[in-house]
Amino acid sequence: MNKNSTAAILIGYQNDYFAPDGILTGVIEESSKNNHVVENTLDLLRTVELPMYITTPIIFSDNYSELVDPVGILKTITEVGAFKKGTTGSETIPELEEFKEKITEIPGKQGLNAFVNTNLEATLRQNNIEHVVLAGAVASICVDSTGRAASEMGFGVTVLSDCISGRTVFEQEFYCENVYPLYGGVMTHAELGDALQP
Numbered sequence: 139m140n141k142n143s144t145a146a147i148l149i150g151y152q153n154d155y156f157a158p159d160g161i162l163t164g165v166i167e168e169s170s171k172n173n174h175v176v177e178n179t180l181d182l183l184r185t186v187e188l189p190m191y192i193t194t195p196i197i198f199s200d201n202y203s204e205l206v207d208p209v210g211i212l213k214t215i216t217e218v219g220a221f222k223k224g225t226t227g228s229e230t231i232p233e234l235e236e237f238k239e240k241i242t243e244i245p246g247k248q249g250l251n252a253f254v255n256t257n258l259e260a261t262l263r264q265n266n267i268e269h270v271v272l273a274g275a276v277a278s279i280c281v282d283s284t285g286r287a288a289s290e291m292g293f294g295v296t297v298l299s300d301c302i303s304g305r306t307v308f309e310q311e312f313y314c315e316n317v318y319p320l321y322g323g324v325m326t327h328a329e330l331g332d333a334l335q336p
Contacts, residue, residue, distance in 0.1 A: 140334070141187070141334040142189060142266075142336075143189075144267065144334065145192060145270055145271070146186075146192065146271040147258075147273070147284065148179065148192065148193045149273065149284060150275035151176075151193060151275075152195055152228060152229060152231065154227035155275050155303070157226075161218050161227055165305055166276060166303040168307060169277075170275075170303040172307050172310075173299075173301075175273075175274075175302065178300045180233055182327040183237045183240070186331045190265055191240055191242065192261070195243065197222075197245070197247075197248075198222055198228075200223070211276075211279055244258050244261060253288070268293060269293060271297075272285050272295065272298065273327075277302050277304035277310045278304060281297065281313075285318060296323040299324050301327055
């Protein structure tokens with residue numbers, strides 16, 4: 139993995155998932171704490187130099203007019219009122235504030251796949267990125283959807299096992315062991331530092 143052509147995509151690092159009073163914190167809390175997701179992600183940002191760190195927040199209008207007949211997790215989001223524009227819950231977690239100069243925020247995500255409705259692919263291509271490293275929430279939903287899409291677009295994909303949250307600890311472990319290896323690599327953030335070639 140070439141360091142100069144690798145970017146990290148940080149998915150879902152928003153208060154509604156990770157803050158103590160977040161609307162959806164309970165969905166991933168056990169997995170996040172078990173895996174020390176926020177702490178490991180901060181360590182990744184501190185210790186692994188990459189040409190790009192990208193966040194792709196999911197944000198909706200007050201009435202969720204962007205969603206037509208939502209199902210599954212998107213329906214749940216509308217029912218509980220999560221990720222509304224202008225709310226504290228939709229904001230990036232404060233722990234990432236110290237790294238804001240090195241993080242590029244790509245807006246527009248309103249579904250599971252961070253490439254849909256955003257200029258994520260164009261941004262990666264313009265910066266000669268060939269490999270993406272994924273971290274964040276949720277293992278079986280946005281992380282998996284984005285990883286599969288990246289693979290289909292020809293990017294190399296690596297998921298950081300100790301920087302992702304699942305709805306359960308079992309889900310997080312199952313995806314790392316049985317799903318992500320079908321289209322990419324899986325490693326810890328410390329292993330990533332060792333794997334990057336100058």
